[in-house]
Structure formats: structure tokens, C-alpha cells
Amino acid sequence: MKKLLLLCLSTTLLLSSCVSKKQFTDLEAKHKETQDLLNSTTVKLNSCIADKSAATARAEALEERIEDLRKSNDNLQVLSAKGASNIEKTLESIKEKDLKITRLQDALTKKDSVTLALVTSFKREVGINDPDIEVNVEKGVVFISIADKLLFKSGSYNVTSKAKEVLAKVAKVVNSKPDFECMVEGHTDSVPYKKDPLLDNWDLSVKRSTSIIRVLQTLDVNPSRLIAAGRSSHVPLVDNDTAENRSKNRRTRIVVLPKIDQFYDMIEKEMKNLEAGGN
Known part of the structure; x- marks a missing residue:
């Protein structure tokens, strides 16, 4: 651009020496017009350069934004995949818990059914109308409570003949349920007892228990299913x-314990699994 300006000036000087005044004036006007055009073009060029710089800056900013969005989109896809996986795992966990609860309910239902059937059998065989014989369920366990006046004479641990009739009915039910065990509990009142060879109420309660067990054993109840226990007066x-x-407190309880350990084990296992899953 400087060369062009010098050329114009040189031309003007050259022409001024060999052209008329009118021609010089016309050339001078033409030069001014060219100079104005040059100035205007320079301004526009600078403006374009500034616009280009601004546009470049915006383009770079947009590219950075696009890159950020692309990264965000990738992260969202990863998060979405993880979210879907977590939801799937949660649903699977809920299904597993539902299955465990169902199995737990089934086990409890079966246990209740076994208990009910056992109570019905005892009440039918032993006789529900006798006020000195009680068949009941306590904490999920079936028991027969028999007043001592049906089993022993006062202060004695020898089983009476009438007691053997009652125990025969008990043995019949027990023998029909081979998966049951029987724990015979002796209970006394609080009056101190001491009669050789027994030392106290503890001895008396246990001795009465073993006497009942011996009778049940003679009635073909497997001794491996019998448990002797004494509770004294406590x-x-x-x-x-x-x-x-x-x-009332002098009594013998025959506690029937169904061998349904597999149900209890399953219940405990499922409860632990449920607790572990909740944590």
C-alpha cells in the first residue's frame, strides 16, 4: 500500500511538470478520491480483522463448549448405563427378598399346620373334657399339663395305675409322630421336701419326670426321643x-417338640439374609 502511495505521488510530480493546470487539478482530485477510497478500505479491513478475531474467539469457545457437551454426554451415557444396572440389581434384589419372604411364610405356615395337627391329635386321644389335663400351645410348642393327683400319690414319685391309662394315650399319639421328641417336666409346689433318698424339691421334680419316662418307655416310646427335666417349685x-x-402348681408337663429343625434353620437363615440385604 505504501508503494502504491509513492507511485501516485511520483506520478503526480511527474505529471505536474508536463501537464496543464486543468489536468493537474483533475489528477489531484482523482488522487484525493483514490486516497479516500484507500482510507475507507483500510478501515473496513481493520474492521474485518477485528470481526474475524471475534469470530475466531467465538468459534473456539463453541468448540470448547461442544467438547464439554460431548464429554458430558459420554458421562451421562456411563451414568445412564450404571443407573440401569443399579435398577436391574435392585429389582433382582427385591425379587430375591420376595422369594425369601415367601419361603419364610411357607415354613411358618407348615410349622403352624404341624402344631395344629398335633394339638388336635392330643385333644382327641387324651380327652379335652378332663379339667386335670390341659392340652395347649405355648410359644409355638405343644404341651400336655397333667395334675399330679392323676399321676402320683402325695409326696410320692411312683406312678399310679390311673396315670398309666392317661400316659398310654399320650404314648399312642407320640408313637404316631416319629419326628417328635418329648420332654417331661416335673413341677412341685413351694413346700420344702426332704425324704431319703431325695434331698429337696429339685430331686422330687426330676424323679417324677424319670418315673413318667420309664412308663412311656414301657409303652414302646423310643427312649432316644425322651428328655427328663425338673423345674422344682420355680x-x-x-x-x-x-x-x-x-x-395347681404340682404338675407334670409333657412338652412335645416336633423335629422340624429344617424349618427353624431355614427361617433363621432367611431372616439373616433379609437383615444382610437391608444393611
């Missing part, structure tokens, strides 16, 4: 403050 039904109450 688990009374009522206060030992009257003769009538003491009579």
Missing part, C-alpha cells in the same frame, strides 16, 4: 399361698 402357675393353688 415355675409356678399361681402363688403358693393356698392348698388349692399348691395343688
